Amino acid sequence: MSIRHVQETRMFAEAAEAPAVVARQFLENGDLVRSLGERLRAEPPRGVITYARGSSDHAATFAKYVVETRAGVLTTSAAPSVSSVYGDTLDVRDMLALAISQSGRSPDILAALDRAKAGHAFTVAMVNAEGSPLSEQCDLTIPLRAGVEESVAATKSYIASLAAILHLVAAWNGDQDLLGALNGAPTLLEEAWSSDWEPLVECLAHADGLYVIGRGPGLGVAQEAALKLKETCRVHAEAFSAAEVRHGPMALVGRDFPVLVLRQPDETGELVDRLVRDMVGHGAPVFVAGGAVAGAHSLPVPTSHELIAPLLQIQAFYRAANALSLRRGLDPDQPMHLKKVTETL
Known part of the structure; x- marks a missing residue:
């Protein structure tokens, strides 16, 4: 069956x-995010600490690269269990505590944010469920505005999280180029949704495992793609940075081990191309979104601003993942052993 x-x-x-969600979010959050950006410029945090699980934590990986490369502020991911299980409190004074969540109800994230707020961090929630406990707990909420999401596999809310992160950082450092790119992102997301990745679907129809490779801002979407392959397609997918895959994991790459590469149009591009050439040389079926390397399969994705590229790649991927799940006789809306809200303690 054609992917189309x-x-x-x-x-x-x-x-x-997703295109309509990003357009609505950019329009309706404009004043709120602009005001927050002004506050962060006037009172720069000494660091950013993110709190998230699952797909939202992959968005937090994206946030790390965007904040550090564009705002120049050290960003780290919190281990929520430090607060929720071990009961310890970290020194988060004068830091921006950024929680990212679809539901806003996970007990460990709530416990961690409670400790962060008690520790005098400035707490901000990017949450889809407005009026959720997380939204009420934080100093400020940036609504994701993705609307109801019933499928267990988060899609539009993940892309909404990436867009909200870009909007915040662009407002924070006054990046007019990025703001303009965000304004044009809905049209490009529409184009990405029409991208045909059927060769990837054909290759993975009977696959047992693969690597998903990213680097820089693309690492977070590689993590997200690997998660979706596991939960909707029952394929054992592992995400790696292109800088890390040579440290041992490369031993598995070969004729019967596919690789999906999400190449970014930035300083990492040539380094990733070298890795792709090596993998092709090992006989692996390699699929590259965002580039063309001899011997690898090129997956179409619209040309864009370098920080919009990850949103377009994951949008095109979601369509392919849905098709692959059905091709493998599965229901992507009902993954085994999973439910929509995971309430980690």
Whole structure:
């Protein structure tokens, strides 16, 4: 079955809404994010600490690279269990504590943010469920505005998280180029949704495992793609930075081990191309989104601003993942052993 004519699952329908979600979010959050950006410039945090789980934590990986490269502020991911299980309190004074969540109800994130607020951090939530406990707990909430998301596999809310991160950082450092790119992102997301990644679907129809490779801002979307392959397609996918895969994992790369590479149009591009050439040389079927390397399969994705590229790649991927799940006889809306809200303690 062609990827262009797959059955419309909830996952498919919700992912297709991402362009409208990003457009709505950019418009409706304008004043709020502009004000927050002014505050961060006037009172620069000594660091940013992110709190998230699952897909939201992959968005936090994206946030690390965007904040550090564009705002120049050290950003780290908190281990929520330090607060929720071990009961310890970190020194977070004068830091920006950024929580990212679809539901805003996970007990460990709530416990960690409670400790952060008690420790005099400035707490900000990027959350889809407005009025959730997390939204009420934080000093300020940036609504993701993705609307109801019923499929267990988060799609539009993940892309909304990436867009909200870009909006915040662009407002923080006054990046007019990035703000303009965000304004044009919905149109490019529409184009990305039409991208045909059927060769990847064909290759993975009977695969047992693969690597998903990213670097820089692309690492977070590589992590997200690997998660979706596991939960919706029951494929053992592992995400690696292109800088790390040579440290041992390269031993598995070969004729029967596919690789999906999410190449970024930035300073990492040539380094990633070298890795792709090596993997092709090992006989592996390699699929590259965002580039063309001899011997590798090139997956189409619209040309864009370097920080918009990850959003477009994951949007095109979601359509392919939905098609692959159906091709493997699965229901992407009902992954085994999973439910929509995971309440980690």
